[in-house]
Amino acid sequence: MNFGFTDDQQAIKRTAREFLEARYPLATVRALAEDGRGFTDGQWAELVELGWPGVIVPEELDGLGLGALELVVIAEEMGYALAPSPWFSTTCAALLLVAAGSSEQQGQWLAPLARGELRGTLAVWDEHSGWAPDHSEVELSPEGTLSCVKIAVPDAASADFLIVSGADGRHWVVERSADGVSIEPEEAIDPTRKLFRVALSGAPAEPLQLAGEALTGAYATIVTLLAAENVGVGQRAMEMAVGYAKDRAQFDRPIGAYQAISHRCAQMLLEVEGSRSLCYWAGWALAHEPETGPRAASMAKAYAGDAGFRVAASALQVHGGIGFTYEHDLHFFLKRAHANAHAFGDSRWHRDRVAELAGV
């Protein structure tokens, strides 16, 4: 029984923290938030050099061949830095291809993705449906082309291919440059992750080899990564609040000396540490105890979804008026925490899933 990271995992965490700190100061985050694409080729090339696109991709397909826990470590640091990057969307595509792609499909899409030559993304939500996968509006023609409208697709305009989800857990690979694919930017609440509206109208599509249950682990990993991002986001927002509470004086003393403020900060720690424990457990279980993985992942997503937003909102309250200004960086963290809470199933959905998996 040991809850600590291995030396390798610690090294990944340290590298990620140092690299992201150096490359994504908040001024850079802010500039990328105001940019339509949200990252530069140079920034992507640096992530490729670290091997991050292929963390989860087997070594024989040019990836690093690591597991869900290593992804969790990176996702937490990405959240802490709030680094705008197509890393998350590309990792989603990688997870689905690893889980459900045929060996040809993996050769065609996954290996180049791991080498950094191609980027992918995942298009899940239909224009008129909620999150339940059995409500899909995707139409498949007898010729095998797809028609649908997907919303809030991350980094779609800069991705080389999209993985599109349909009814019954089926998924298709669609090339971004194919006929019948049109992509429009959406105005996202969180400007550090670019979202797009993807309209397919008879677009050529290739079905992934496996469907349904085969993808359970991949989706569980995706929600764990969002939860882990919220751990990093919450940690950073808490640090900002604590720092401010030490510096800012009112009524002749630092506001952090007042229990109305200090107890708020203690509550932040409770929720951030709780989220962190659940995420590490989920990451570990997805790699080593698959029967527990999906339940742990939904627990992490439900808890960290709520906690990430609450911590950021509470940090904003500690900052008072200055925290409400666009000038201050805190709102970027609040917005990411909020968006993550609603992506890939909100907390209510995941609690309901936990109930189902636990046989309540």
Next chain:
Amino acid sequence: MDLTLSPAEQAFRDELRGWLEANNPGREPAGDEAAFEFRRDWQRKLNDAGWAGVSWPKEYGGRGATLVEQAIFNEEVVRARTPSVANVLALAMGGPTVIAHGTEEQRKRFLPPILSADEIWCQGFSEPGAGSDLASLKTRAVRDGDDWVVTGQKVWTTFAHHAKWCMLVARTDPQAPKHKGLTYFLMDMEQDAVQVRPLRQITGESEFNELFIEEARIPSENIVGGEGEGWAVAITTLMHERATLAFGLQVSVQIALRELLETARETRGFNGGVATEDPVIRQRLTQLMIESEVLRLNAYRGLSAIMRTGVPGPEGSLGKWHWSEVNQSLTELAMDIAGPRAMLSESDHNWSYRFLRARANSIEGGTTEILKNIVAERVLGLPRMR
């Protein structure tokens, strides 16, 4: 990271499980005296098999178990629903304090009868005027030759009516700053100068007592840790209280949750369906399952941090606070599931009693407000409020 037990840890758990299965005496009888004798017998049985002082060093009659083994022990006894032991405060707090701060003579004198439950201990810390601000306590000890003469009043002293020894913190130097003038004594309860009066609590029972001390005598050799060192010694006691309780507490929440689930499956809600199908109840039950998982994981993370660095990580100080909130929410949900039966004292699984008893969780062993102060000041480094 490896969240499974090592073969050695597994063997430890299996041996313990087997022993508990064969020796668990079951439910304790009603009535304070009968229950106490039952708990004393149970502790002696544990001690004879070497399970009473699991974490204590072997030279003092303990098993010398690792931290993980202690955690396993605390989990397994709760899981097996064994009775409590008679000398719970001495085993969890008093003994470890004597081991850490006592002299070799004190260890030899006091530790064996703790393990055998021949001498029961109670804790004389809180006073009517000194609760959260413990260091402001007023009970006074004045030197008289080789003895100290103690006068004052203590409150919330669990087990005082059975106790032979009291872990007593008293003021020995009223001139010193309030944290400096305190001394930690072991006071003999068997003297007329110490009067015990039971305190009736909101559940109707009397777990706690008031202690009236009128010129009680304590020999100097019963000072633990030295004159004027009482605060540091008391902190050791309190840290043991919070650290060792975490594992038992998180398992007790898991068991309570299982029982609540049983209740919910058998209870009809206001719409006529079983409570588990009510979407709001379902959400609240699941949130509690998640929170109880957080309690479990934080306890293990804290343990790993202690093993790695020698000191508890920040998550360690959160456990007792978080547990009290979870246990209160859990019993409140039980009352909501009970519907109109929530007005009655009798209920399945004793929920009405547990609901009332849970109100003390956020007060006993450090109020939530004090624990938040500790987190804010010592973990987050926020300025002190004073």
